[in-house]
Each structure stands twice: as C-alpha cells, then as structure tokens.
Amino acid sequence: MSPLGWLLGLARRKSPWIYCAKAGSCNGCDIEIGPCISPRYDAEQLGVLRQGSPKHADILLVTGPVTMRSRDALLAVYAQMPSPKAVVALGSCPATCNVYAGSPTVDGPLSKHIPVDVWVPGCPPRPQQILAGIARAAELLGSGQTADQEKEKVAA
Amino acid sequence: MNELARFAFGVLVWPGLLGAAALGLGYLWLARKGLARLQGRRGPPFGQPFFDLVKLLGKRTVVPGDANRGFFYALPVSAVAATTFALLLIPVPGNLIGSFPGDVVLLLFLLEVPVFCDILAGYVTKSIYGQVSAMREGVLMIGYNVPFLAAICAMAQHAGSFSLAGMAAAPQGVVTLLAAVAFLIAVPARLKSNPFSIPNAEQEIVAGAHIEYNGAPLALFELSHALELVALANLFMVLFVPHAGALAFFAASLALVCAVTAIAALTARLTVARALRFYWVWGGLAAAASMAAALVS
Numbered sequence: 463m464s465p466l467g468w469l470l471g472l473a474r475r476k477s478p479w480i481y482c483a484k485a486g487s488c489n490g491c492d493i494e495i496g497p498c499i500s501p502r503y504d505a506e507q508l509g510v511l512r513q514g515s516p517k518h519a520d521i522l523l524v525t526g527p528v529t530m531r532s533r534d535a536l537l538a539v540y541a542q543m544p545s546p547k548a549v550v551a552l553g554s555c556p557a558t559c560n561v562y563a564g565s566p567t568v569d570g571p572l573s574k575h576i577p578v579d580v581w582v583p584g585c586p587p588r589p590q591q592i593l594a595g596i597a598r599a600a601e602l603l604g605s606g607q608t609a610d611q612e613k614e615k616v617a618a
Numbered sequence: 619m620n621e622l623a624r625f626a627f628g629v630l631v632w633p634g635l636l637g638a639a640a641l642g643l644g645y646l647w648l649a650r651k652g653l654a655r656l657q658g659r660r661g662p663p664f665g666q667p668f669f670d671l672v673k674l675l676g677k678r679t680v681v682p683g684d685a686n687r688g689f690f691y692a693l694p695v696s697a698v699a700a701t702t703f704a705l706l707l708i709p710v711p712g713n714l715i716g717s718f719p720g721d722v723v724l725l726l727f728l729l730e731v732p733v734f735c736d737i738l739a740g741y742v743t744k745s746i747y748g749q750v751s752a753m754r755e756g757v758l759m760i761g762y763n764v765p766f767l768a769a770i771c772a773m774a775q776h777a778g779s780f781s782l783a784g785m786a787a788a789p790q791g792v793v794t795l796l797a798a799v800a801f802l803i804a805v806p807a808r809l810k811s812n813p814f815s816i817p818n819a820e821q822e823i824v825a826g827a828h829i830e831y832n833g834a835p836l837a838l839f840e841l842s843h844a845l846e847l848v849a850l851a852n853l854f855m856v857l858f859v860p861h862a863g864a865l866a867f868f869a870a871s872l873a874l875v876c877a878v879t880a881i882a883a884l885t886a887r888l889t890v891a892r893a894l895r896f897y898w899v900w901g902g903l904a905a906a907a908s909m910a911a912a913l914v915s
Contacts, residue, residue: 473672476663504659506650509666514824517680517832520673544678544832 474520474546475604477509478596481519481543485536485572486562487526490586491553495523497589498596508597516542521599523592524578527555527562527570540576548599548608550580552592557581577609624714633705633713633852635845642844643667645851645871649811649879656883667844671837679833682743689742693735694831694838700731701845708852709783711864717783722770725782729849732842733759736817736827739839743830751826754890755817758807761897762814766804768905769797772912773857786856793911798858800904802877805850807893809843811878813885814893851875 463471484492498505499512513519516539528536540549549572554560556572563570572578579602582595602608606615628634646667654661681690707725709717733755740752774780776797777788788794807814818826828839851871859870888896 469672470676473669473676476669477666477673479670501658504654504661506654506662507660509662509669511670514820515829517830518825518836520677542680544680546677 471604471606475600478521478548478600478603479511479513479519480521480523480596481513481516481539482523482525483516483536483539485524485526485532485556486529486568487553487555491525491555494586494589494592495525495552498592503589503593505593505596508593508600510593510596516540517544519543520546520603521548521550521596523550523552523596524556524572524576525552527559527565527568528572528575530567530569533569533575537575545614546603546606546608546611548579548603548610549576550582550595550599551578552582552595553587554583554585557583560585577613579608628706628713628715629702633708633710633848634702638702638705638845638848639841641871642841642846642848643671645847645875646844648872648875649882652876652879653883656880667840671840674832674837674840675834677833679835682745682830685743685830689738690831691835693739693742694835694842697732697735697842698838698845700728700735701842701849704728704849705845705852707782708849708856709786710852710856711867717781719779719781719784722774722780722782722785725853726767726770729846730759732846735842736839739831740827743827745830747823747825747829748827750823751817751819751829754819755810755827757890757894758814758816761894761901762804762807764897765800765901765905766808768909769800769804770857772797772800772908775909775912776915782856790860791915793908793915794858796904796908796911798854800901800908801854801858802874803897803901803904805854805874806878806881807897808850809847809878812882813888815882815887816890816893819887847875 482492482495497503516522522540522543524536526532551557551572555562556570559568559570562568580595580599582591584591631637647662647664650666651661681687704725706715707721737752737755740748772793773785773788776793777785779785810818828836831839851874854874855867855870859866
C-alpha cells in the first residue's frame, strides 16, 4: 500500500463523523445515542463528531424498522452522503422489524433498501455497544471493506 | 538566497502554508481538547484536526445541482490563498520577507477575504441555512470590525507608521494596552467561537455557510480557519507582545488560544442583535479609548 493510501486509511479510521437518521423508531435507540456523546462515554475520544448534515458524515446511524413514511427520506439521506460511507443499524428494528414486523405501514428490514455494514443488536443497545459499532464501521472504512467501497471496487 | 526562493519558502513553509497549517491544526486540537476537559470529557486524541482534514480531502465531492460549480470550488481556494498571503505579511520570527510601508492595509484586506468567502459560500450553495448564516456573518462583521480596526489604527497612529515592522518596533505604553484590549474583544467573533458562534450555530442552522460543502472544498475551509487562527495569533504577538522571540511567540499564541477556549466553554451563544450591540457599545468604548490615547500621547 502506498504511504498516501495508508495515511488516508488511518485518517478514515480516526475521524468517523456520524449522522443519525430515525426511520420510525420508538426513540429508545435515539435516546441511547445521547449518552455516547455526553461526558460519560464521550465519543469524541474516537474522533466521532455528530454532524447535522449528511453531506459532512461518514457513518449513517439508522434506528427504527423503516416505515413507509420515512423510507424515501432515508434513501435521500443515504444518497446525499459522499463516498466512502458506512451504515450502522442500531437496535433490533432495522434488522428484523422487531415488534413492528407484519405492520402494513412498515417497509423493513433496512437491508432491503441500503447495504448495512454493522449490525448493533439490542432493544435498545447500550451506549458501549453503539460506540463499538461505530468503531467497527470506522475500521471497515479505514481498510476499505464497507459495502459502498466494495461496490466501487467492482465498478472500477 | 535570492528573492524568488525566499518568497517560495515564505509561501510554502514558514510563515506560509506548511508551518502555519501545522501550528493552526495544533491550536485547533488544543481548543477542542481544552473545551472537552472543561466539560468533563476526555476529548479528541492528539492530531484529530489533521486526521479530519486528510479524511475530508479523500472524500468524493458532491456539488449541489443549482450551485455554480466554478464559484463552489473557487471560494475555499481563495480563502486559503488570501490567508496564506496575510500570514506572509506579518513579521514573525523566521519570516524572511521584509515589511513595506502600507502593508498593514493589505493585511486588513486579506484578513477580510475568508469572511467574504464564507458569506458568498452561504449564498452560492442556495441553502436556506447557508443564507441565514451568511446574513448573520455579515452583521457580525459590522460589529467586530469596530474594535479590531480601531486597535490597528491606534497602533499605527502611535507608531507613526503604516508598516507592520514599524508598528512592532513602537515603544510599549498605555496605547498598546488599550489597543490590545480592543483587539482581544474582537478575537472571539473573528474566530466564530462562543458566545459569538452565531454564523455557525450548529443547533440552529445545522452547519452554517458550509452546510452544502463536503469533501476537499470543506477541508479547505477548515484549513483556512486554522490559518486564520494563526494569523490572528501572529498579529497579536507582533503588535502587542514586546520584542518577542520564538519562545514568547509560542507563549502568547497559546495563551490567546486557551483564553478563547475558556470563554467559549463558559458562555452561551448570544443572539445576533445582542452581539452587535455588545460590539457597538463595549467594542466601541474600547475603540474610542485606544484612539483617544493614541491621539493624545
């Protein structure tokens, strides 16, 4: 690997900026994201910054089972994130639709719509697990193994 | 060394791009770490702003559909270029480029260029948040320039010279002290840190004028912010710290960064009208006091 590529990989691993998208979650997972950036768990130690615009983010955190109302917004947010990007699914809802499975207004699970790199199970997951999920996604970004990067490799 | 080599060294190494970028990213890390410690957090690891910058440079850039492509790329580039040339004019230790009469006027112009680039960036990207941010930045600029310009003018009058070297060599006195106060009042707003983080208020208008920026152009805006910080610290050191060597230079710059960080941690954001009133009342008083002292003495 070239020195420049090595540096870029290191920077991607050490600077994961996150954007949180709520796809119809019950708020449980969203509440658990709060402590991650507060003094007790302080995600900034990992270089994590929460961004208000998907265009500044590297990692998309998705909560909720993907309802029909939130689906298009979620796809728009994903499309607006510049490559390379990673997706972390928080909680059981994006993975299996959880207790909302079978509802006529739910269009899940998440992997039907966008490629997911890291699943963080739990209802809701604990902040430590969320941080571990973000760190794992950052590692994947650094080594070029996210679904988005793999797709580009195939295209090239 | 001939003139061209000296100029190239100045632009690329010190006090230009490389040296100032390293210094500025170090200051930004210190500010973030200090803020985190004051909030009871651990804060980012060493070199975090550098990694952020490299990562942004390595991302793909998305240009908004209704933005002018040329403008979109030209604004961050001109912000970085103007700040680099501003750094070149300030006679810090190790600067090989000589001062010339009237260079302070050019410096004041170059220091305003990144601010105008920010304002234009808000409008060019056609984002409503960007436009709100651009308007706020314009209003704030009318405020903080009152004490800032008065501090420089008072020092020029005091030194009887419009060259930075002449102003740096002027004897210390009451005028220097009053002008330093006026200068310091303007610094938090120039750096857009609390309580004057009005144009980039992330809880209100998402990311301010840079909201549609991403990838390398955003990295260049971050770089120009780091360079601006170094330029202000250098200018402060040259004008107000007596006969500074390299050591005093670092001490004064670090003290300035720490003071701005402490103020940012201790205060909450003001509304734009209150910020303007603060600068026209208290900044205006400091400006009037320093100008009066310069004219009397």
